[in-house]
Amino acid sequence: MPAKISVRGVNKVFATGAQPVQALKDAHLDIAANEFVTFVGASGCGKSTLLRMIAGLETRTSGAIMVDGRTMTGPGIDRAMIFQHYSLYPWLTVRENIRFCRQLKVHTDNRTAADVEAASGRADALIQLMGLSHAEQAYTHQLSGGMQQRVAIARALMSRPEILLMDEPFGALDAQTREVMHDLIRHVHRIEGSTILFVTHDVEEAIYLGQRIVLMAPQPGRIDTIYQVPLPKERHQDMKLAPEFLALKKVILERIRETSGIKTDLQQLEKLSSLASIDKVQA
Amino acid sequence: MKPDTSTHFDPINRPPRLFLGVRTPIKKGTYWFLAVASFLLPLLAWFAIAASGADKVFLPAPQDIITRIATWWHEDNLAADIGISLYRVVAAWALSALFAIPLGLMIGTFRGVQALCEPLTDFIRYMPAVAFIPLVMLWVGIDESARIAIIFIGTFFQMVLMVAEDVRRVPMTQIEAAQTMGASRGEIIDKVILPSAKPALLDTLRITMGWAWTYLVVAELVAANSGLGYAILKAQRFLQTDKIFAGIMLIGLIGFVIDQAFRLLHRKAFPWLHSRS
Numbered sequence: 001m002p003a004k005i006s007v008r009g010v011n012k013v014f015a016t017g018a019q020p021v022q023a024l025k026d027a028h029l030d031i032a033a034n035e036f037v038t039f040v041g042a043s044g045c046g047k048s049t050l051l052r053m054i055a056g057l058e059t060r061t062s063g064a065i066m067v068d069g070r071t072m073t074g075p076g077i078d079r080a081m082i083f084q085h086y087s088l089y090p091w092l093t094v095r096e097n098i099r100f101c102r103q104l105k106v107h108t109d110n111r112t113a114a115d116v117e118a119a120s121g122r123a124d125a126l127i128q129l130m131g132l133s134h135a136e137q138a139y140t141h142q143l144s145g146g147m148q149q150r151v152a153i154a155r156a157l158m159s160r161p162e163i164l165l166m167d168e169p170f171g172a173l174d175a176q177t178r179e180v181m182h183d184l185i186r187h188v189h190r191i192e193g194s195t196i197l198f199v200t201h202d203v204e205e206a207i208y209l210g211q212r213i214v215l216m217a218p219q220p221g222r223i224d225t226i227y228q229v230p231l232p233k234e235r236h237q238d239m240k241l242a243p244e245f246l247a248l249k250k251v252i253l254e255r256i257r258e259t260s261g262i263k264t265d266l267q268q269l270e271k272l273s274s275l276a277s278i279d280k281v282q283a
Numbered sequence: 284m285k286p287d288t289s290t291h292f293d294p295i296n297r298p299p300r301l302f303l304g305v306r307t308p309i310k311k312g313t314y315w316f317l318a319v320a321s322f323l324l325p326l327l328a329w330f331a332i333a334a335s336g337a338d339k340v341f342l343p344a345p346q347d348i349i350t351r352i353a354t355w356w357h358e359d360n361l362a363a364d365i366g367i368s369l370y371r372v373v374a375a376w377a378l379s380a381l382f383a384i385p386l387g388l389m390i391g392t393f394r395g396v397q398a399l400c401e402p403l404t405d406f407i408r409y410m411p412a413v414a415f416i417p418l419v420m421l422w423v424g425i426d427e428s429a430r431i432a433i434i435f436i437g438t439f440f441q442m443v444l445m446v447a448e449d450v451r452r453v454p455m456t457q458i459e460a461a462q463t464m465g466a467s468r469g470e471i472i473d474k475v476i477l478p479s480a481k482p483a484l485l486d487t488l489r490i491t492m493g494w495a496w497t498y499l500v501v502a503e504l505v506a507a508n509s510g511l512g513y514a515i516l517k518a519q520r521f522l523q524t525d526k527i528f529a530g531i532m533l534i535g536l537i538g539f540v541i542d543q544a545f546r547l548l549h550r551k552a553f554p555w556l557h558s559r560s
Contacts, residue, residue, distance in 0.1 A: 076463075077465040087460040089475070090556075104474075
């Protein structure tokens with residue numbers, strides 16, 4: 001079976017600054033249909049850049065990205081993106097936001113009365129699924145951060161995309177809301193059968209959600225290690241304390257630390273504290 | 284040691300810090316009281332100074348201004364002066380908006396258009412509109428269109444840059460979300476950028492309307508024989524200080540009313556910005 005998404009030798013160089021920055025170097029990755037893959041790594045590792053390239057929002061310097069075996073050339077309705085924030089339309093109500101894609105030409109061309117009715121039903125179903133029934137006539141700024149992200153997810157799901165690209169979607173939410181959202185997105189993954197690529201800086205989130213974890217490293221941005229998550233497909237919050245969960249978390253955290261380039265800062269810090277003790281001795 | 288209660292800070296019953304609390308909310312009544320006082324106090328001071336026997340040529344009393352406005356209305360056709368000035372300002376401003384909004388939208392959306400137009404506009408907007416009077420008389424003539432052209436020159440170039448800035452402030456993620464939902468370039472402009480920028484655009488229109496009014500007196504320097512600005516200039520020649528005051532006050536009043544109308548429109552047109560729950 002061919003991969004749903006195939007990343008082949010992709011490079012990305014940002015040449016806008018004083019010297020070119022290699023944001024992503026020679027990335028190879030195959031993702032199967034209905035897989036849930038999470039991406040972690042120290043800042044500057046290119047995980048968001050890779051996701052945005054798969055979305056078609058960022059050009060690649062070289063290499064190829066294939067979706068369903070076809071070379072991808074730009075954004076498409078088969079791949080929906082969910083951002084961390086500021087992506088909702090504040091001038092529209094919750095329901096209008098969710099139905100936004102319905103007024104675009106790609107969806108209005110050659111559509112039948114049955115399509116229109118199905119879409120209306122889908123909007124209702126998504127509002128139900130996301131627990132937004134009481135808020136569907138509200139404007140988005142009247143909602144909490146968690147509710148806003150539910151709207152963003154519902155809006156992305158509206159056009160039945162096969163692939164969901166999520167760029168730190170829960171990064172701005174508090175811990176309790178995030179747990180609820182984790183189970184919600186796993187539920188979406190199960191019932192929609194979507195392929196999900198999920199970028200995060202939270203290792204626990206990456207393990208809890210992902211079937212595979214892609215660990216990326218900076219300078220130059222690259223794919224470092226890919227981990228299989230040794231947990232059953234069905235997850236529940238208790239698993240976060242399972243020994244295999246904690247063992248994997250330790251391994252990943254250590255690897256991120258090793259590759260982050262922050263070690264030099266720690267050495268610098270030690271140097272500073274030794275300087276402080278010299279001062280004390282002299283005093 | 285006994286705690287020092289003299290500087291005890293009680294966050295619930297602390298005295299309201301009307302002028303020192305950084306962005307602390309104040310009561311609506313207090314706000315209105317202060318706003319009305321800001322008009323009344325200078326007015327009272329003006330009454331007092333005028334009553335103390337100031338020279339009427341130097342400083343006419345408030346009641347003199349009222350009398351002057353009344354006679355202006357009855358004998359000198361004030362309504363026509365207001366009408367023609369209003370027409371000139373609004374026409375020039377509307378003409379500016381007609382060109383500035385599409386152009387600013389293009390500058391704020393497409394980098395190529397930005398490179399082509401923005402530095403040039405920046406350059407032109409620093410040129411004083413007043414200095415264009417001889418050129419406008421040469422090119423446009425000395426009829427109504429010349430006066431509108433002066434106000435246009437003073438307003439248009441600023442407006443273009445403000446519109447471009449409003450458009451640039453539309454969050455990139457709003458645009459990218461639409462792209463991943465399959466929106467075409469036209470749809471992104473029509474269904475995302477424009478609705479997203481609309482409230483800021485209305486504010487820009489409100490502010491530039493004010494600027495258009497400031498160019499009125501200058502515009503009515505050009506062979507005019509009517510209008511509030513012209514009346515002020517003529518009164519200057521005859522040292523009719525009360526009429527100068529009256530003209531200035533009327534322009535201020537009209538501007539104030541228009542400004543409040545814009546604010547009301549803003550509240551009505553963008554309920555999602557003004558609703559809190």
